Amino acid sequence: xSEPSNQHQKRKFEGPKREAIINLGKYTDKxxxxxxxxxxxxxxxxxxYDQLMNLVLDETVEYMRDxxxxxxxxxxSTRELGLVVMRGTMLLTLSPADGSECIVNPHxx
Amino acid sequence: xxxVEILPLEIIDKTVGxxxxxxxTSHREFAGTLVGFDDFVNVVLEDVVEYDRDSEVKRHAxxxxxxxxxxxxxxPGGKPDAQ
Amino acid sequence: MSTGNGxxxxxxxxxxxxxxxxxVVVKLHSGMLYQGTLESIDGFMNVALNQATEHYxxxxxxxxxxxxxxxxxxxxxxxxISEA
Numbered sequence: 001x002s003e004p005s006n007q008h009q010k011r012k013f014e015g016p017k018r019e020a021i022i023n024l025g026k027y028t029d030k031x032x033x034x035x036x037x038x039x040x041x042x043x044x045x046x047x048x049y050d051q052l053m054n055l056v057l058d059e060t061v062e063y064m065r066d067x068x069x070x071x072x073x074x075x076x077s078t079r080e081l082g083l084v085v086m087r088g089t090m091l092l093t094l095s096p097a098d099g100s101e102c103i104v105n106p107h108x109x
Numbered sequence: 110x111x112x113v114e115i116l117p118l119e120i121i122d123k124t125v126g127x128x129x130x131x132x133x134t135s136h137r138e139f140a141g142t143l144v145g146f147d148d149f150v151n152v153v154l155e156d157v158v159e160y161d162r163d164s165e166v167k168r169h170a171x172x173x174x175x176x177x178x179x180x181x182x183x184x185p186g187g188k189p190d191a192q
Numbered sequence: 193m194s195t196g197n198g199x200x201x202x203x204x205x206x207x208x209x210x211x212x213x214x215x216v217v218v219k220l221h222s223g224m225l226y227q228g229t230l231e232s233i234d235g236f237m238n239v240a241l242n243q244a245t246e247h248y249x250x251x252x253x254x255x256x257x258x259x260x261x262x263x264x265x266x267x268x269x270x271x272x273i274s275e276a
Contacts, residue, residue: 173272
């Protein structure tokens with residue numbers, strides 16, 4: 001007999017979930033840095049998106065990774081992808097690229 | 110939901126019949142002509158070249174249903190220097 | 193267009209219904225490649241092949257095994273199904 005309350009809870013839980021937790025609108029026409037499941041890293045200009053966080057990126061550049069070690073991103077090895085559609089299901093992190101830069105690893109030396 | 114100018118699935122819809130370059134989460138990539146796709150972005154391609162880390166693995170003359178499960182990026186226009 | 197209702201539709205289902213009984217190649221995420229006659233398939237991409245051969249990545253890499261009967265492949269592991 002636990003079903004009715006269970007369903008009630010489920011509805012309550014799903015209610016606010018529809019709202020995106022971040023408004024991607026403020027990033028449109030801005031450079032964003034996106035990490036994907038599996039380790040790919042791309043930087044592009046956000047041109048569009050949907051509720052599932054599928055993205056449209058323009059002038060997209062993919063950062064290539066070390067052949068021996070997938071976790072190492074080669075800083076100066078990139079390839080131009082241009083206009084791309086990125087699957088929201090594969091999105092790990094998204095952050096504005098402008099105003100960010102690589103720093104020297106402070107833990108070394 | 111306002112001010113959304115370009116919908117991702119609209120872009121994919123517009124590339125039906127045109128070359129597309131599909132990149133998975135792994136190092137595997139597929140270049141071919143987009144025949145169609147569904148709600149899960151399972152993708153049907155035609156005349157596909159399959160790559161792993163930029164080296165050609167296999168060519169597929171006919172149609173191919175590529176599972177959307179591991180698709181990370183779709184690039185309309187296809188892979189440069191493919192075929 | 194983006195109203196997923198739990199069923200595989202349009203381009204993919206049309207493709208699937210058109211290739212039943214035809215020779216196909218099925219690749220898994222592991223890289224294993226199966227070539228055979230497509231007996232049956234469902235919306236989860238579960239696949240049943242007949243008279244299948246097993247290769248790694250490409251037929252060029254040599255024959256690993258020959259299945260005389262049916263082979264069932266679990267849909268969750270399928271990377272692609274392609275016309276042979």
